[in-house]
Amino acid sequence: MKNIFPLFLFTVFLLSACNRSNSYGDKIYIGGQIVNPHTHYVVLAQNEKVLDTLFLNQKNQFGAQLEDLTEGVYSLNHNPESQTMYVEPGDSVLVWLNTLQFDKSMNFSGRGSEKSSFLLEMLLNNQENNELILSYYKFNPEKFSRITDSIREQRIESLGNLNDEQKFSQKFLDIAHTVIDYEYYDLRERYTFLIEKYNSQFADEIPEDFYNYRNEIDFSNESLQEYKVYTNFIENYLRSKSIENCNTDEDLDRSCFELGSYQNIRRRIILVDSLTTLPYMKNKFLDRLVTRGIVMAKNQDRVDSILEVLENINYSNIGQAEDLAIIQKSYFEGSSIRKGKMINTSKEQVTYGDIISKPSVIFIWSLYAPSHYKWQHNNIKALRRKYPEVDFIGVNIDQGETENWLRVVSSNNYNKDYEYQITNREISKEVFRKYIHKIFFVNSEAVIIDGDAKLYSPNFETELLEFLNR
Incomplete structure (x- = not known):
């Protein structure tokens, strides 16, 4: 059992929690401890509805006896991350985790914890499949089917x-078997996408019954709508369906396969709108696609086209999309950001025009994505050494949280000469957070030359060199 030793650090707390719950057979106890917490509380929710907020004590422990909870899947949220639990009356589930490795460090113990542990293990398996599929798609469909059938049989046996x-209760067994099925379906959808895009000679070898499972898919499974194995499958299904005709339609070029293209995003928006009846599920996928469609748009026509699609499907968050469109209008290639206002680490107001005097790379980060901003800064640190002719400027978008921003900058020893925070912006922080994956290449006149770069792209340095050589 992984990471079990840290549980001994609060054994007394856990044992007392279990003992308290012994006399409440119809109630559920949830408690635990969080190492390196982001906030001073955790939130228990189900299907987007907040059920309880559990506050951490001085030892970062939490716990509560909960009434009126029925058997089922719940989410335990510790902003900005969350994990799934499965509980039923009489359970006393204890959680330990370290936010530095949220999913991998998480450990469930106590009465009834085996159900949550199974769901977590399936999620970790699903994450490991990200690497496995890069080998699997090189196999022909017959061999791939044998391997994935074997994986499914092993899961069922386990x-x-x-x-x-x-x-286990029959209800949990039904959900567990469904989860195994969706992991299996997910592998097939990922395989489909990869061979269509990179190994199309195998596409013609796929047997007619390969996609029979699609007749069994429930895109409106309310019990699993917050469970990542299920939502990962739906995301990969949307991807594979969005390129389904790319190799058969002679009028389509290779851009048909680009997931970031307007045409592809539009196809997935229309598809997800037609698939699920669950508002929470639908909006979660639509929000993601809309964000990408607008944030990556290169001109006003593309932005307007996305908004038109959203109006046609009666998108419920159209107001937020319109706010995002307002921001994006300022970041098209060729736009000047000279007058954009920020504060420096001395809390002085400055503009981009004040601080940009040579080719610059601007990266966006948020306090509420700690693993992401640490990864960003580590990469930027290496790039600064390699490209001294470029200024790498970090812009924090958590307006109004200046003290927290300065604390993070200082505690991580980030270079204060290149760290700024936005100010005097009327758009909400939630909308600005859509930009944390954006990189802007800006010339010495504070004009955007490229607003479509991605730090995680294997071609990033090639794009950077092309920018410098213009």
Whole structure:
């Protein structure tokens, strides 16, 4: 069992929690400890509805006896991350995690914890499949089918052995088998996307019954709508369906396969709108696609086209999309950002025109994405050494949280000469956070030359060199 040693650090707390719950067979106890917490509380929710807020004590421990909870899947949220639990009356589930490795460090213990542990293990398997599929798609469909059929059988056997020990409820067994199915479906969708895009000679070898499982898909499974294995499958299904005709339509070029293209994003927006009846699920996927479609738009026509699609499907968050469109209008290639206002680490107001005097790379970050901003800054640190002719400027978008921003900058020893925070902006922080993956190449006149670069792209340095050589 992984990461079990840290649980001994608060054994007394856990044992007392279990003992308190012994006399409440119809209630549920949830408690635990968080190492390196982001906030001073955790939130228990189900299907977007907040059920309770559990506050951390001085030892970063939390716990509560909860009434009126029915058996099922719940989410335990510790902003900005969350994880799924499965509980039923009589359970006393204890959680330990370190936010530096949120999913991988998480450990469930206590009465009834095996159900949550199974769902977590399936999620980690699903994440590991990200690497495996890069080998699997090089196999022909027959070999790929044999391998994935074997994986599914192993999962079912493992669940059966666990059930022999734990005697799970039929409701949990039904959900567990459904989760195994969706992991299997997800592998097939990922394989489909990769061979269509990179290994199309195998596409013609796919047997007619390869996609029979699509007849069994429930795109409106309310119990699983917050569970990442299920939502990962739907995301990969949308991707594979969006390129389904790319190799058969002679009028389409290679851009048909580009997930960031307007045409592809439009296809997925229309598809997800037609697939699910669950408002939470639909908006979660639409929000993601709309953000990408607008944030990556290169001109006003593209932005207007996305907004038109949203109006046609009666998108519920159209106001936020319009706010995002307002921001994007300022960041098209060729736009000047000279007058954009910020504060420096001395809390003095400055503009981009004040601080930009040579080719610059501007990266956006938020306090509420700690793993992301640490990764960003580590990469930027290496790039600064390699490209001294470029200024790498970090812009924090958490307007109004100046003290927290300065604390993070200082505690991580970030170069204060290149760290700024936006100010005097009327657009909400939630909208600005859509930009944390954006990189802007800006010339010495504070004009955007490229607003479509991605730090995580393997071609990033090639794009940077092209920018410098213009």
